[in-house]
Amino acid sequence: EVQLVESGGGLVQPGRSLKLSCLASGFTFSNYGMNWIRQAPGKGLEWVASISSSSSYIYYADTVKGRFTISRDNAKNTLYLQMTSLRSEDTALYYCARHRSPFDYWGQGVMVTVSS
Amino acid sequence: DIQMTQSPSSLSASLGDRVTITCRASQDIGNYLSWFQQKPGKSPRLMIYGATNLEDGVPSRFSGSRSGSDYSLTISSLESEDTAIYYCLQYDKYPRTFGGGTKLELK
Numbered sequence: 001e002v003q004l005v006e007s008g009g010g011l012v013q014p015g016r017s018l019k020l021s022c023l024a025s026g027f028t029f030s031n032y033g034m035n036w037i038r039q040a041p042g043k044g045l046e047w048v049a050s051i052s053s054s055s056s057y058i059y060y061a062d063t064v065k066g067r068f069t070i071s072r073d074n075a076k077n078t079l080y081l082q083m084t085s086l087r088s089e090d091t092a093l094y095y096c097a098r099h100r101s102p103f104d105y106w107g108q109g110v111m112v113t114v115s116s
Numbered sequence: 117d118i119q120m121t122q123s124p125s126s127l128s129a130s131l132g133d134r135v136t137i138t139c140r141a142s143q144d145i146g147n148y149l150s151w152f153q154q155k156p157g158k159s160p161r162l163m164i165y166g167a168t169n170l171e172d173g174v175p176s177r178f179s180g181s182r183s184g185s186d187y188s189l190t191i192s193s194l195e196s197e198d199t200a201i202y203y204c205l206q207y208d209k210y211p212r213t214f215g216g217g218t219k220l221e222l223k
Contacts, residue, residue: 035212045152045160045203047212059210062117101150101165102207108159 002026004096004107011113012086022079022096022107030054030074033099036081038092039109046092049081050099064090086114118143118206122215128223135191137218139204144185148208151180151189155200163202164189196222 008020022034036048049070050059058070069082079096091114097103119142129135139149147167152160162171164180167187177192191198199222204215 044217045154045205045214047205047214050210050212061211095159101162101169101171102205102212103150103152103160104162104165104171106159106161 002098002105004098004105006094006096006107006110009094009110009112011115013116014087014114016086017082017084018086018112019083020081020094020096020110020112022081024077024079024096024098027098029072029077033057034070034072034079035097035099035103036070036079037095037097037103037106038090038112039095040089040092043092048094051079083112086112088114090114117211118145118209118213120204120206120213120215122204122218124218125216126219126221128221129194130223131194131196133194135194135198135220137189137202137204137220139187139215141185141187141206145206145208147182148206149180149182149187150205150207152203152205153198153200154203160203194222 003025005023012018033052035050038046038048051070067085071080093109093111095109096107098105121140149167151164153163154160163174167182168180179190181188202218
C-alpha cells in the first residue's frame with residue numbers, strides 16, 4: 001500500500017525557517033517524481049514545487065521561488081521542503097504527492113502556521 | 117502562466133441528477149488535465165487524468181471530456197457520497213495550476 005506521511009509542521013514566526021519531511025512507503029520511491037502542494041485554510045489548492053526522481057529537474061511556484069528548496073533522499077525514501085523567510089501567506093496545510101498523472105497519491109498533510 | 121477558469125464555483129443538485137463541472141484553459145494544454153475530489157478534512161483524490169481517463173477505483177458514473185479548451189467532469193447520476201469540492205489541474209506546463217474549485221452539495 002502506498003503511504004506518504006508528512007511531518008515537521010508547526011507554528012513559526014515570520015521570517016523564520018522550517019523543514020518539512022515526507023516519508024514514502026509501499027512503492028519504489030526512487031522511480032517517481034514528487035511534489036509539494038499546499039492549501040491555505042478555507043482556500044483552494046496551490047502547487048508549490050516538484051522534483052524529478054533523480055533530482056535532475058526541480059520547479060517552483062513563483063510565490064516560493066528563492067525561499068523554499070525541495071530535495072529528496074532516495075536512500076531514506078524521504079522528500080523534503082526547506083522553507084525560509086516564512087510569511088503569513090505561507091500558512092497552509094502542506095501535502096506531498098507522488099507524480100503520476102500527475103498526483104495519484106497524497107499524504108494526509110502537515111499544517112504550517114506563520115504568526116507572531 | 118496557464119489560467120484554469122473553473123465553473124460553477126458552487127452547485128446544488130438532487131440525488132440522481134446529471135452534474136457537469138467545467139474548466140477552461142487559457143492556452144493549449146492538450147489532454148494534460150486532471151480532476152480531483154476533496155471531501156472535508158481529507159486529502160484530494162485523483163478522479164480523472166489525461167482529460168478522459170478514469171483513475172482505478174473511481175466509480176464509472178464519473179467521466180471526463182474535452183471540447184477544445186473546455187474540459188468537463190460529469191457525474192451521470194449523483195449519489196450522496198459525491199458531495200465534495202472538485203478541482204481541475206493542468207499539468208502540461210510549469211507552474212502547475214489548479215482551477216478555483218467547485219463545491220457540490222445536495223439539494
